[in-house]
Every structure is written in structure tokens, then in C-alpha cells.
Amino acid sequence: xxxxxxxxxxxxxxxxxxxxxxxxxxxxxxxxxxxxxxxxxxxxxxxxxxxxxxxxxxxxxxxxxxxxxxxxxxxxxxxxxxxxxxxxxxxxxxxxxxxxxxxxxxxxxxxxxxxxxxxxxxxxxxxxxxxxx
Amino acid sequence: xxxxxxxxxxxxxxxxxxxxxxxxxxxxxxxxxxxxxxxxxxxxxxxxxxxxxxxxxxxxxxxxxxxxxxxxxxxxxxxxxxxxxxxxxxxxxxxxxxxxxxxxxxxxxxxxxxxxxxxxxxxxxxxxxxxxxxxxxxxxxxxxxxxxxxxxxxxxxxxxxxxxxxxxxxxxxxxxxxxxxxxxxxxxxxxxxxxxxxxxxxxxxxxxxxxxxxxxxxxxxxxxxxxxxxxxxxxxxxxxxxxxxxxxxxxxxxxxxxxxxxxxxxxxxxxxxxxx
Numbered sequence: 001x002x003x004x005x006x007x008x009x010x011x012x013x014x015x016x017x018x019x020x021x022x023x024x025x026x027x028x029x030x031x032x033x034x035x036x037x038x039x040x041x042x043x044x045x046x047x048x049x050x051x052x053x054x055x056x057x058x059x060x061x062x063x064x065x066x067x068x069x070x071x072x073x074x075x076x077x078x079x080x081x082x083x084x085x086x087x088x089x090x091x092x093x094x095x096x097x098x099x100x101x102x103x104x105x106x107x108x109x110x111x112x113x114x115x116x117x118x119x120x121x122x123x124x125x126x127x128x129x130x131x132x133x
Numbered sequence: 134x135x136x137x138x139x140x141x142x143x144x145x146x147x148x149x150x151x152x153x154x155x156x157x158x159x160x161x162x163x164x165x166x167x168x169x170x171x172x173x174x175x176x177x178x179x180x181x182x183x184x185x186x187x188x189x190x191x192x193x194x195x196x197x198x199x200x201x202x203x204x205x206x207x208x209x210x211x212x213x214x215x216x217x218x219x220x221x222x223x224x225x226x227x228x229x230x231x232x233x234x235x236x237x238x239x240x241x242x243x244x245x246x247x248x249x250x251x252x253x254x255x256x257x258x259x260x261x262x263x264x265x266x267x268x269x270x271x272x273x274x275x276x277x278x279x280x281x282x283x284x285x286x287x288x289x290x291x292x293x294x295x296x297x298x299x300x301x302x303x304x305x306x307x308x309x310x311x312x313x314x315x316x317x318x319x320x321x322x323x324x325x326x327x328x329x330x331x332x333x334x335x336x337x338x339x340x341x342x343x344x345x346x347x348x349x350x351x352x353x354x355x356x357x358x359x360x361x362x363x364x365x366x367x368x369x370x371x372x373x374x375x376x377x378x379x380x381x382x383x384x385x386x387x388x389x390x391x392x393x394x395x396x397x398x399x400x401x402x403x404x405x406x407x408x409x
Contacts, residue, residue, distance in 0.1 A: 060389070064343065071339035076331045103324075104331035108339070 068108040076101015173356035177280055177349065197284070200276045204265045212261075233261065240396060245403045252402050255295070259288065260395035263344065267387035270348065271380070279390075280348040282341060289341035292398050300405035311408055340397055347390050351383045 080097020084090055181193035215230035223231055237257045241249045263279060270277030278284050300308040312329040313322055358379065361372040 063347075064393075067339050067343050067346070068335070071342055072331055072335040074338055075335040079331065079334075100327045101331055104328045104335060107328060107332050108335060 065109050065112055068112050069105040072105035072108050073098070073101045076104060173353045173360065176276070176352060176356060179281065196276050197278055197281060200269065200278050201266070201284075204262060204269055204278065207269075208261050208265055233257075237395065241399055244396070244399045245406055248406055249399070249402065252399075256395055256398055256402075259292070259398055260391055263288070263394050264388065264391035267348065267391055268384075270352065271383060271387060277348050277352055279344055280352055282345040285341040285345045286337070288394075289337040292340065292401060293337040296401045296405040299402065300408070303406060304408060308405075308408070311404075336401060340394065344390050344394055347386055351379070351386055355379055355383065 076097045076099075077094060078097070080093040080095070080101075082093075083097070084093035087093065179195045179197050181191075181195050182199060183194040185192045185194060211226070212230050215224075215226040218224070218227065220227060234257070237260050238250075238253055241253050241256055245252070266278040266284075269275055270280060300311065304310075312326050312333070314325070314329075317325055355376055358372040358376045362369040362376075365372065
């Protein structure tokens with residue numbers, strides 16, 4: 001995997017190059033590049049298939065969801081409190097902020113669960129259910 | 134009225150605290166050594182190393198700032214040093230630098246596409262900074278910069294302000310459609326718009342709290358178990374074993390949280406560049 005220290009590594013590669021040039025293909029680097037491209041393409045396909053952003057087990061997922069919920073509540077209640085502070089509408093701003101914040105928290109959680117922050121592939125907004133979020 | 138009740142409660146609480154203080158003052162004297170050793174939150178205290186004042190602002194050079202300087206210097210050293218030779222068959226150091234580069238650029242390209250390459254330097258800087266800050270925080274007697282919510286919040290606010298600017302530059306007034314999803318009926322707008330605005334504003338909060346909470350929780354837990362080691366005497370090997378296992382977990386968490394911070398930055402940028 002990891003290249004051995006410099007002198008050894010260099011010798012190994014040179015040896016392989018010589019044996020390849022004997023057997024035919026003139027440019028081993030080109031072949032190496034092709035192989036790398038192939039592997040990279042496969043890796044990219046694999047990533048697409050099992051694309052699980054921010055994976056980290058169930059615990060990590062639970063933590064993420066709860067943080068999404070709580071942060072929306074913090075922002076909602078904070079904005080409500082600020083509105084109260086400047087408009088002098090003591091309880092109502094916080095109440096409205098709490099309700100809107102929890103709604104936003106549910107929206108966040110819904111989005112996080114839906115695709116771990118990844119929407120379905122673009123191309124038409126025809127997904128009726130995803131609009132309501 | 135509420136305030137009066139709070140005052141009464143606070144007064145009672147203060148009285149209770151002072152009473153217990155006096156009661157335990159004698160026994161506490163014997164335990165101060167242990168208490169000092171096992172104070173699990175002491176590791177997060179920001180101490181000024183070079184006191185500086187600008188007007189009424191305290192801009193002292195703190196241990197946090199020192200650690201950040203070290204982090205940036207290490208990143209520079211690694212990247213410049215590793216890529217200076219540019220060997221075709223990379224050395225270990227060079228392949229480390231190349232791996233991190235490939236990792237981040239793959240992430241950007243996959244999520245945003247080729248328009249996102251302009252933001253690659255930003256994402257790479259954020260990723261490397263958070264990664265190094267997390268890992269250096271694991272070294273005993275160092276300081277976890279990402280365990281300070283000021284640091285993570287500053288990063289997160291920077292990211293979100295940038296995303297908003299990018300969104301307005303690319304889409305102009307159309308960016309306001311971000312807060313009213315297409316297909317939503319117009320009479321729902323008074324409800325949906327505040328919810329979406331709160332949801333948008335909660336992004337920096339969740340981004341900063343996630344990193345900060347993970348770091349702080351892990352470090353606090355390790356400090357608590359290390360404190361048990363001293364108090365348990367001969368059974369102290371047990372918390373040490375737990376701490377060894379937890380250190381392994383923390384290494385994973387450090388790498389994972391740096392990745393999460395970077396990928397969420399990328400996702401928010403993608404939302405700003407390709408709306409909905």
C-alpha cells in the first residue's frame with residue numbers, strides 16, 4: 001500500500017519498468033494511468049450507490065437529528081425573544097417563536113432523514129411529497 | 134412578578150450554596166488536590182498568554198490562539214513540505230497530502246459539480262483546519278480549539294454568510310424562492326416563509342453545535358474517567374482501559390467530525406449554487 005522508503009521504492013519501480021519494456025508495451029505509465037482511471041470510475045460508482053453522507057452509526061445519526069431539532073428551536077425562540085425585546089410584546093413573540101421553531105425543527109429532521117441532506121436527483125420538481133417539507 | 138419569584142429563588146439558592154460551602158469547607162481542604170486534578174472542564178479554559186488590549190477590547194494572545202497558530206503552521210509545513218519534491222511515486226508524506234487533496238476535491242466535484250471547484254480552496258482549508266484542530270486537541274496537555282464554541286460558531290457563520298452571498302450573486306432576487314419551495318400554495322406563504330427562514334438560520338447553529346458538542350463531550354468524558362483513575366486507587370486500571378478504548382473512538386470522531394463539517398459546507402454551498 002504505502003510506498004517503501006525512497007531508495008527501495010525507486011528500485012522496485014525501475015525493475016518493473018524494465019520487465020514490462022521487455023514484454024512489449026512501450027509506455028507502462030499510460031497503462032498505470034488507465035488502470036487508475038478504471039479504479040477511480042468504479043469507486044465513484046460505488047460512492048453513488050451507497051452514498052451515505054455523515055454516516056457514523058445509529059448514535060451519530062441520532063445525535064445529528066437531535067441537534068437539527070434543537071438548533072431550530074434555539075433560533076426560533078431566540079428570534080421570538082428578540083422580537084419581544086424590541087416590540088414589547090412580552091409573551092407572544094416567544095410563543096410564536098417556539099411554535100415556528102419547532103415546526104422548523106421538524107422540517108430539518110424530515111430533510112435530514114429523507115436523504116441525509118441529499119435531495120433526490122434533480123430533473124423536475126414532480127416529487128409531490130418532498131414539497132411539503 | 135416572574136422576576137420577583139426568580140429573585141427569591143436565587144436568594145434561597147445562594148443561601149443554600151453558602152451553607153453547604155461552610156459545611157464542607159473543612160473536609161474540602163483535604164480533597165482539593167483530587168478536585169483540582171479531576172476538574173473535567175478545566176481543560177477548556179482559555180488563558181491569556183500575552184495580555185493585549187485594544188481600547189476596551191481584550192485581544193490577548195491566548196492558548197487557543199497559540200494552538201491555532203501551531204495548527205496553521207503544521208498544515209502549511211505538511212502541504213508545502215510534502216509537495217515540494219513532487220515525485221511520481223509519492224513518498225508517505227506526499228501521498229498523505231495527495232490523499233487529502235483528492236478526498237476533498239472528490240467531495241466538491243461529486244456534490245456541486247464543476248462550478249464548485251472555485252470553492253475548493255475554502256472547503257479544503259476548513260477541512261484541514263478542523264481535522265488538525267481535532268487531532269491536536271487529542272494530544273495530552275494540549276488544547277482543543279474546536280471545543281470552543283466561539284471558534285466553531287465563527288467558522289459556521291462565515292460559511293453561512295458566504296453561502297448567502299453566493300446565492301444572491303448567482304440568483305439575485307430569485308434567491309428568495311429558497312424560502313418558498315416551488316409548488317407550495319401561496320396562501321401558505323405566511324407560515325412557510327418564517328419556518329424556512331428559521332430553518333435556514335438554524336444551519337450555522339447546528340453546524341457549530343455539532344462540532345463543539347462532539348469535541349467537548351469526548352474530552353470531558355475522558356477527563357472524568359481519568360479522574361476516576363486517581364480516586365479508585367488499586368482499581369484504577371479499569372478506567373484506564375476504558376480511556377484507551379475511548380481514545381480510539383475519539384480518533385474516529387475527530388476525523389468524522391472534520392468530514393461532516395466539510396461535507397455540510399459543501400452541501401450548503403450546493404444549495405446556494407443550484408437552488409432546489
